[in-house]
Amino acid sequence: MSRSRTKRAHAITRNGVALVVALVTLFPIFWMISTAFKPATEIYSLTPHPLPAHPTWSNFANVINGSVIGMPYWTFLRNSLVVTLSSVVVSSTMALLAAVAVARFRFRFRTTYLILLLIVQMLPQQALVIALFLDFRAANLLDSLVGLTLLYIAFSLPVTIWMLRNFVAAVPRELEEAAAIDGAGPFRVFFRVLLPLVAPGLVTTSVFAFIFAWNEFVFALTFLGTDTAKFTLPIYVTYFFSKGSVDWGAIMAASVLFTLPVMIFFLIVQRRLRAGLLAGAVKG
Amino acid sequence: MLSSVNRASASSAPVAIRPNGRWSPPPSVRRVLGRGRTRRLAPYLLILPSAVAIGLLLAWPAIQLGVYSFQDYGLPQVTGAAPTSWVGFGNYRLVLADPEFWSALRISVLFAVVVVPLTLITGTLVGLLLNRLGRKMAAFVSTAALLAWAMPAVSASVIFVWLFDPDGGLADYLLQKLPAWLGGGAHWSGFSWTNAPLPAYTVITLVVLWQAFPFIAVSVLAGLKTIPAELHEAARVDGAGPWRVFWKVTYPLLKPIFLVLLLLSVIWDFGIFTQAYIVTGELGNRDEFNLGILAYDKAFTMPPAYGVASALGVVLTVVLLLITAGYVRANIRQGAVT
Numbered sequence: 001m002s003r004s005r006t007k008r009a010h011a012i013t014r015n016g017v018a019l020v021v022a023l024v025t026l027f028p029i030f031w032m033i034s035t036a037f038k039p040a041t042e043i044y045s046l047t048p049h050p051l052p053a054h055p056t057w058s059n060f061a062n063v064i065n066g067s068v069i070g071m072p073y074w075t076f077l078r079n080s081l082v083v084t085l086s087s088v089v090v091s092s093t094m095a096l097l098a099a100v101a102v103a104r105f106r107f108r109f110r111t112t113y114l115i116l117l118l119i120v121q122m123l124p125q126q127a128l129v130i131a132l133f134l135d136f137r138a139a140n141l142l143d144s145l146v147g148l149t150l151l152y153i154a155f156s157l158p159v160t161i162w163m164l165r166n167f168v169a170a171v172p173r174e175l176e177e178a179a180a181i182d183g184a185g186p187f188r189v190f191f192r193v194l195l196p197l198v199a200p201g202l203v204t205t206s207v208f209a210f211i212f213a214w215n216e217f218v219f220a221l222t223f224l225g226t227d228t229a230k231f232t233l234p235i236y237v238t239y240f241f242s243k244g245s246v247d248w249g250a251i252m253a254a255s256v257l258f259t260l261p262v263m264i265f266f267l268i269v270q271r272r273l274r275a276g277l278l279a280g281a282v283k284g
Numbered sequence: 285m286l287s288s289v290n291r292a293s294a295s296s297a298p299v300a301i302r303p304n305g306r307w308s309p310p311p312s313v314r315r316v317l318g319r320g321r322t323r324r325l326a327p328y329l330l331i332l333p334s335a336v337a338i339g340l341l342l343a344w345p346a347i348q349l350g351v352y353s354f355q356d357y358g359l360p361q362v363t364g365a366a367p368t369s370w371v372g373f374g375n376y377r378l379v380l381a382d383p384e385f386w387s388a389l390r391i392s393v394l395f396a397v398v399v400v401p402l403t404l405i406t407g408t409l410v411g412l413l414l415n416r417l418g419r420k421m422a423a424f425v426s427t428a429a430l431l432a433w434a435m436p437a438v439s440a441s442v443i444f445v446w447l448f449d450p451d452g453g454l455a456d457y458l459l460q461k462l463p464a465w466l467g468g469g470a471h472w473s474g475f476s477w478t479n480a481p482l483p484a485y486t487v488i489t490l491v492v493l494w495q496a497f498p499f500i501a502v503s504v505l506a507g508l509k510t511i512p513a514e515l516h517e518a519a520r521v522d523g524a525g526p527w528r529v530f531w532k533v534t535y536p537l538l539k540p541i542f543l544v545l546l547l548l549s550v551i552w553d554f555g556i557f558t559q560a561y562i563v564t565g566e567l568g569n570r571d572e573f574n575l576g577i578l579a580y581d582k583a584f585t586m587p588p589a590y591g592v593a594s595a596l597g598v599v600l601t602v603v604l605l606l607i608t609a610g611y612v613r614a615n616i617r618q619g620a621v622t
Contacts, residue, residue, distance in 0.1 A: 018413055018421050022428040028443045028494065029431060031454065035446065044452040094334040101330035113331060115612055120342045122608040124555045126576040127597030130583040130590060131345035131352065134362070154341035157334050215436035217558040222584065234438040238562060241442070248446050255439045266434045270427065 032259070036060065036252040043248050059253035068250055069239055073257060075229060076236040080258075083145050083232055084213040087152035092206050095157055096198070099164035100190075104173075114162075121158035125218045133222055143227040151219050156209040163208065167201025168194070207269050214262050233258040346601065352594035359587050375595035384570065385596070388578040391481060395574065396554040399489050399496075403549055404542075406493060407500025412530070414501060415508045426505070429498035437495065441562035444491045448477040481572045484564050491559045496552070500545055507541040508534070540614065547611040551604055575600045 030050075035043060036059050038052040066072040102110055132151070133142075141147030171194060179193045217234045224230045231239065237258050240251045353375055360366035379385050410429065414422050432440075448455045456475050462468020477483040511534065519529045535542070557576045564572040567581050579600060583593035 014413065014416055015418075015421055018417055018425050021410060021413070022425045025425075025428045025432050025494070025498075028440070028447065029435070031447060032439070032443045046457075048452065048454055048457055094337065097330040098334040101327040105327035105330075107324075107327040110327070113335070115616075117338070118612050118615060119605065119608055120338060120346075122551055122604055122611070123342060123346055124557075124576060124597070124600050124604055126555070126557045126580050127349060127601050128342065128345045130579065130593050130597055131348040132341070133583070134352075134590065135345065135348070137362070150337075151341060154337040157338055158342075161334060211434055215438065217436075217438050217561075218580075234436060237438055237442060238566070241562070241566065246449075248449070248452070251442055252446065255442055259436060259439045262434060262436065263431060266431070267427070270430055 029259075032252050032255055035248060036256045038249060040247075040249060059249035060257070062247075062250050063253045063257060068247065069228065069236065071228060073236075073254075076231050076233050077257075079145060079230060080214060080233040083149050083152060084210055087149045087156065087213045088206050088209045090149075091153040091156045091160055091209050092202060094153070095160035095164050095205060096168075096202065098157075098161045099168045100194070102161070103165045103168035114165075117158040117161055121162075125155070129218055129222050132219075136223060142223055143225070143230050144223075145230060148219060148223055148232070151223075152209075152213040152216060155219075156212050159212075160205040160209055163205045164198070164201055167198050167204075170201075171197045203269065207266070210265070211262060349594050349597050349601070352590055353598045355591050355594075357590040357594070362588070362590075371591065375591045378592055379595050379599065384573065384578060387571065388573045388575045391485065391572070392554055392574040392576075395485055395488070395556065396550055399492055399553045400546070400549045402489065403493055403496040403500060403553075404546060407497040407545075408504050408542075410497060410501035411504030411508065412534075414505045426498075426502060429501055432494050433496075433498035435495060437491075437558040438562065440491050440495055441559045444487055444494075445478070445563055448487050450474045450476045478563060478565055478569070478572075484569070484572050485560075488556070488559050488563050491563065492553065492556065496549065500549070503541060503545055504538065507538040511537050540617070543614045544611065547607055547614060550607050551611070554607070555600065555604055 034051060037055040037057075039054055039056045039058065042049065042052055042054070062068060064073045066075075098113075101107070102114060136142050136144075136147050139147075141150075175193050175197070176189050179189045184192065215234065216232075217238075220232045220235045221238075224232065224235055228239075237251065237254045240247060240254060354370055354372060355361075355368045356371045356374070357368055361368045410425070414426055417425065447453055450456060451474070455477070456472050459468050459472035459475070460470060462472075475483075477487050515533050515537075516529060519533050524532065555576055556574065557580070560572075560574055560577055561567070561580075564577070567577070567585060570581075573581065575596065579593050579596035582589045582596060
């Protein structure tokens, strides 16, 4: 009897600790949302309260109609979406082709290529950005969303290829061979057999590429420096900072509008993600 | 979608079994797998797009960085007013003679030395906890943790700067309310966390810890799931406490995962940029620069010194590549590359 009671006590302690861990982890997110709804008087009050006493939309209104930066939120949302979605589509396609090559074929530079991917993945962005800046300047790609998209494609490839390779390798070869016996050509085998089976893996890797491009800061900061109309959301959020007077209500509202899409997206696909997390070792 | 596959495997295609038992593909299969030149060229064609993108935008700039680090490269060279000239190790000599470099290096090293063990220990403890929770509680905690992980570094940094703001920030308020024997008191009122390196990096440590422990927890959890429960049971029946069970059973089995996590953490924390850039005030406080920020500042604050910045970038890259060499070896040893 007493043994089961200590077991129960242990379980309660564990759950109590777990609850504290979860709440502490969620707290900064909660504080961001709470501040975004507070009027200025409550934000700078001497005794901060967890919840806004008089919730207001005015911070969001200021951010969305762009009274701070002179341009509406939608401009930056559109920039971020264009850059993120186009880089995800292109890099996933390239990664799938490369993953098929390394998972299905034996060729001379196969291992070299895989190791090379591991190495280039570790090159620090803030160092490469110096050479890239001079290249992009020469190629007239500064202040250009196309240039930024190209960078996001290249920089998400090493991780996505490594992740997708495992998913392609997991598809039994026999299925492809069986389809071939049935007379399907290489393209038919690819689109009718391999692609549907790799689709879940493709979703996982796309999510990683999406989060990388959506959150990316160093390149956007450097390459979109002068043209406000080209800003992506991360640069837009920090823009409020550089202005002398710090309006925390507006910054938190902007931050919510920047974070929310990726959070919702993430909650939808999170179960798939957990499996691929270690396989990809994505930068945090 | 799968109907064609089922039909294919159900159909009785003529499969030739050779006398030695090896399956010889019928002509139709050979057509798919390709033959001769097509088969030989296929993998190269498949990796071509990604190899070109990575080559042009990752490998080539890395090489250029090395070249620039030996050149005198500033504004006159960019505008074409003066030609680039080779200066040998001149830029490196400048870097080594610069007290800012040593201060930045010290900050980068100290930060990694503190944050890496902190995130690894926190992450491992949460991972062990997740493994012993009921399904609902585990899902709740890991969702909360992964939300922090998916949070953009920019948002996370901005939130923490606000939490630690001297005017209206929550941290100063709570520290003020803390009893004096815990170090609290009125002196916390209006305390600025971003004016000196130590407080600033305390905030950065918290941001990074918050965003990095989930990845470690989930990875450790994934590893724990591969350990048969009987092993832990047996150790516990033998009277081993949780500490002993971890060091004698869990740790040896998960050693490869811990090695990879350790190396990745060192790489990420030594090269930390976004969080440090935002919390230290966007190049505002020179005594709070780490290596990455110093290199960035040399290149992008007027007047630009691309040569010196490249030399700093090379130093940072070489340090990270040395750690990466360990990472690659750990991967090869795990059999991930074959």
